[in-house]
Amino acid sequence: MNMPDALKKYAERLGFPGSETMAKIFAILYNDADSIAVAEALPGSVADIAARTGLSEERVLQVAQKLLRKGAISRVLAKGDYYRLFPAMIELRDAVVIVPDCPEELFALWEIIIKDEMPGIVALFNKLKLTPMLRVIPIEETVENSSRVLDVDSARQIIRSAKVITAIPCPCRTQAQRLGKAKDCIAPKGVNLCMQIDGFAEATIDRGVGEVLSTEEALRRLAVAEEAGLVHTVRNNVKEDMFMCNCCSCCCTAMFLHNQVGYAASFAPSRFLAQVDAGNCTGCGACEDKCAFKAISVEDTAVIDHNKCMGCGNCVIACPVEAITLQEARPPEFIRRT
Numbered sequence: 001m002n003m004p005d006a007l008k009k010y011a012e013r014l015g016f017p018g019s020e021t022m023a024k025i026f027a028i029l030y031n032d033a034d035s036i037a038v039a040e041a042l043p044g045s046v047a048d049i050a051a052r053t054g055l056s057e058e059r060v061l062q063v064a065q066k067l068l069r070k071g072a073i074s075r076v077l078a079k080g081d082y083y084r085l086f087p088a089m090i091e092l093r094d095a096v097v098i099v100p101d102c103p104e105e106l107f108a109l110w111e112i113i114i115k116d117e118m119p120g121i122v123a124l125f126n127k128l129k130l131t132p133m134l135r136v137i138p139i140e141e142t143v144e145n146s147s148r149v150l151d152v153d154s155a156r157q158i159i160r161s162a163k164v165i166t167a168i169p170c171p172c173r174t175q176a177q178r179l180g181k182a183k184d185c186i187a188p189k190g191v192n193l194c195m196q197i198d199g200f201a202e203a204t205i206d207r208g209v210g211e212v213l214s215t216e217e218a219l220r221r222l223a224v225a226e227e228a229g230l231v232h233t234v235r236n237n238v239k240e241d242m243f244m245c246n247c248c249s250c251c252c253t254a255m256f257l258h259n260q261v262g263y264a265a266s267f268a269p270s271r272f273l274a275q276v277d278a279g280n281c282t283g284c285g286a287c288e289d290k291c292a293f294k295a296i297s298v299e300d301t302a303v304i305d306h307n308k309c310m311g312c313g314n315c316v317i318a319c320p321v322e323a324i325t326l327q328e329a330r331p332p333e334f335i336r337r338t
Contacts, residue, residue, distance in 0.1 A: 003027075006040035014089040015121050021112045028103055029072040029096065038063045042073065043084035068207060071095030071102075077202055088133070089113065090253060094171035097178075098209055107178040114253055119261045130265040134245070134254055135236040135335070138270045138326050139226050142313030147328035152335055153271060155222055155232045158242060164201040165218045167192035168210035176251040185250050186228050193225050197242040222246075231255075231292050231312045236268050237336040249292040259294055270311035271334055272326040276302045280323035287315035287324060 003011065003023050007030065016022040030036045034053075038060060041052040046064065050057045064083050067073045074095065076082045086092040093110050096102060140154050151157040159165065169192050176182035187193065192211065195218060196204045204210045213221070225232070225246035233245045233254070249255045258266035274295075281301035288296040295308035296315060302324070304315075316324045 025109050034063045046081045097171045097175050098169050122261050122263045126264050132236050132265045132268040134233040135268040136270045136310040136312050137232045139313035142316035142326045144325040144327050159218045162197040165213045166196045166201040166204040166210045168194050170194040172253050173251045187248050193246040195244045200243050271330040272311035273329040274304050275327050277323045286318040290314045290318035
């Protein structure tokens with residue numbers, strides 16, 4: 001399938017040069033001459049794009065808003081009417097699949113990208129030693145009393161500090177559900193648990209997707225996620241603009257890439273590691289069943305592979321005899337500041 005040169009370059013930047021699947025996705029997202037022209041002219045303001053394309057500013061704004069609603073581009077709110085293409089494949093996928101009228105064929109195409117094509121480039125990505133986009137944070141009550149829990153380690157404190165909070169349908173679970181692959185998912189149905197904070201929340205509102213949450217409702221949903229055994233993950237730095245995913249191993253794209261493909265930059269771990277008190281452990285296997293990262297095996301007692309443990313705390317919650325705790329293993333400086 002032929003693509004305009006600028007979209008070919010965009011596919012290359014996303015890591016999928018020559019991908020027929022990505023070409024089909026782009027053909028659906030940028031499906032007319034003006035949409036292609038605007039996409040090729042990005043990034044820029046409405047005036048910039050008009051000057052580059054020869055379209056009127058009114059027409060550019062109309063097309064840009066249509067592409068924004070489809071999830072095909074993003075708007076930089078701090079710069080007003082300034083638009084750009086998404087810098088990463090997963091950001092584009094996430095924006096596209098949560099649109100209520102997302103074309104059905106896109107779900108299958110994204111599945112091919114993630115399950116069939118992405119594994120082929122993971123080895124290259126691992127060589128580049130990319131910085132993980134996501135960081136696991138623990139269920140706070142599972143951390144041993146003597147360990148320090150910083151504000152940036154605490155899901156509840158992140159929410160309490162937020163000025164604006166929104167929630168959207170989880171893009172990963174949405175895709176799995178639309179493909180009929182989420183029948184046994186542990187995540188509660190009918191409640192949005194993928195949360196955005198401050199700048200990300202404002203962008204969500206700007207696109208007209210998701211719902212605005214009060215602090216109290218966001219904290220309630222956090223508890224719902226913990227009760228279900230989901231893993232808290234956040235943006236891997238300490239900027240105010242934040243998102244908070246609550247991930248399951250059955251649907252989560254990052255979990256698939258981490259657990260099954262070996263993509264090292266899927267997650268950064270929390271600052272904590274799970275520790276087993278072998279004297280109290282009964283070897284029941286509840287922790288092994290609960291671990292989303294396949295870091296636990298059970299012989300006579302539970303054994304935790306600290307090369308795989310991400311310090312989420314779900315094993316602590318699962319243990320019926322309180323034989324597991326999370327202990328501080330990394331200094332505060334471990335968390336990225338930029």
